[in-house]
Amino acid sequence: MSGSMKLFRLWGIDVQVHWSFLLILIYGAIIYSGGPAGPLVGALYGILVILLLFACVVLHEFGHAVTAKYFGIRVPYITLLPIGGVAQLERMPNKPLQEFLIAIAGPMVNFVLAALLAPLATLAFGLKVQSGGAAASAQSLLAQMQTPGLTGLLLYLAATNLLLGLFNLLPAFPMDGGRILRALLAMSMPYIQATRVAVAVGRFMAILFAIWGIAGGGIMLLLIAFFVYVGGQGELEMTESRYVLRDIRVKEALTPGAQALFVTDRLAKVVDLIMHTYQTDFPIFDLSNRFVGVLTRGRLVQALREFGPEARVADVMIPREQIPVARPEESLADVWDRMLEQHSRVVAVEDGGQFLGLITMEDITELIQVLGATMERAMLQEAQSPA
Numbered sequence: 441m442s443g444s445m446k447l448f449r450l451w452g453i454d455v456q457v458h459w460s461f462l463l464i465l466i467y468g469a470i471i472y473s474g475g476p477a478g479p480l481v482g483a484l485y486g487i488l489v490i491l492l493l494f495a496c497v498v499l500h501e502f503g504h505a506v507t508a509k510y511f512g513i514r515v516p517y518i519t520l521l522p523i524g525g526v527a528q529l530e531r532m533p534n535k536p537l538q539e540f541l542i543a544i545a546g547p548m549v550n551f552v553l554a555a556l557l558a559p560l561a562t563l564a565f566g567l568k569v570q571s572g573g574a575a576a577s578a579q580s581l582l583a584q585m586q587t588p589g590l591t592g593l594l595l596y597l598a599a600t601n602l603l604l605g606l607f608n609l610l611p612a613f614p615m616d617g618g619r620i621l622r623a624l625l626a627m628s629m630p631y632i633q634a635t636r637v638a639v640a641v642g643r644f645m646a647i648l649f650a651i652w653g654i655a656g657g658g659i660m661l662l663l664i665a666f667f668v669y670v671g672g673q674g675e676l677e678m679t680e681s682r683y684v685l686r687d688i689r690v691k692e693a694l695t696p697g698a699q700a701l702f703v704t705d706r707l708a709k710v711v712d713l714i715m716h717t718y719q720t721d722f723p724i725f726d727l728s729n730r731f732v733g734v735l736t737r738g739r740l741v742q743a744l745r746e747f748g749p750e751a752r753v754a755d756v757m758i759p760r761e762q763i764p765v766a767r768p769e770e771s772l773a774d775v776w777d778r779m780l781e782q783h784s785r786v787v788a789v790e791d792g793g794q795f796l797g798l799i800t801m802e803d804i805t806e807l808i809q810v811l812g813a814t815m816e817r818a819m820l821q822e823a824q825s826p827a
C-alpha cells in the first residue's frame with residue numbers, strides 16, 4: 441500500500457505501517473494527557489497503550505497469516521492502519537474450510553490473549569483492592585482500567601482483546617465474521633451465491649455501524665462502515681469475475697495474428713505499431729525465432745522516457761524468465777490468479793516449450809465484461825421463465 445513504511449520482517453512476512461497510523465498515536469497521547477498523571481507522563485502512557493493494543497492487532501493478523509501459509513497461500517505483508525490491520529493474502533483460499541479456518545484464526549488469537557491476560561489483570565486488581573487502593577466494585581474496576589499504571593494496562597488489554605475478538609466475529613463481510621459466514625454458506629451453496637449473501641449481510645451491518653457511529657460510537661465506526669461497504673463491493677466484483685473466467689480455457693482467449701517484434705527492432709517501430717493497431721503488448725523473438733521476452737506498454741513508455749526512440753527492444757524488454765507461463769488447457773481463472781500474484785499484466789502461453797501467444801490483463805477484463813453481461817442476461821431470462 442502506498443504511504444506505508446516497513447517496520448520489521450517475521451517468518452517471511454513484512455509488517456508495515458501506514459502513515460495515518462501516526463494519527464492514532466496522537467489520539468492516544470491526547471486522550472491520556474488530561475489524566476491525573478500530568479500531561480507528559482499521561483501522553484507517553486497513551487502512546488504505550490496504543491502501541492500495545494496494536495501489538496495485539498499484529499498478533500491477530502499473524503493468526504490469519506500463519507494459517508494461510510499452512511494452506512500454501514503466501515502472505516507478503518501485513519499493514520497496520522488506524523482502524524486495524526490487514527493481512528494481504530496473495531490469493532483467496534479455494535476451499536470453504538480453509539477460508540473458515542484462516543478467518544477464525546485472527547479472533548481466536550485475541551481470545552487466547554484475553555484468557556492469558558485476564559488472570560494477571562484480576563490478580564493485579566485484587567492486590568490493589570487488598571492494599572486499599574481501589575474498592576471491590578465493577579465501577580472501581582472500570583475506573584482502574586482508565587488509570588495509568590500496570591493494573592490499568594492489564595485490565596484494559598484483557599478487556600480490549602475480548603472485545604476485538606467479538607467485534608471481528610460480527611458478520612460484516614469482508615471482516616472476519618463475514619468471511620466465516622461466507623465459508624459456512626459456501627459449504628452448502630455455490631461460492632458466488634455465498635459471496636452475494638455475505639456481501640448483502642455485510643452492507644446491512646455497515647449501515648448499522650454508520651448509525652452507531654453517528655449516534656455517538658465515534659468516527660472509527662464510520663470508517664469501518666465505509667471499509668465494509670466498499671471492500672465488500674470490491675470482493676463481490678472479484679468473485680464474479682473469477683466465476684465468469686472459470687470455464688474458459690486459455691486457448692480460447694488467445695488472439696491469433698498478434699504482431700511480434702524482433703530483438704533488433706527499435707522503439708520507434710513499436711510506437712508506430714501502437715498507433716496503427718489495437719495491440720499494446722508485444723512478444724519479442726530472437727533471430728532464431730525463439731520467444732525471449734515481452735514489451736508492455738508501461739515498459740515502453742518508461743523506456744522511451746529513459747532511452748529515447750532509438751533504443752532496441754532487446755535492451756528494455758521484460759525477459760522471458762519474469763513472465764508467468766500458462767498452458768493452453770488451463771482455466772483462465774487460475775491464470776488470472778497467477779497474474780495478480782506475480783503482479784504481471786501478461787502471461788505467455790506455451791505448449792511443450794512452443795510459444796503460442798500472449799494474454800494480457802486487457803484481454804481478460806474485456807472477456808469479463810462481455811461474458812459477464814451475457815451471463816447476467818441468461819440468468820435473468822432463467823429467472824423469468826416458468827420452471
Ligand SMILES: [Zn+2]
Pocket residue numbers: 500501504546547608616
Ligand atoms: Zn482479522
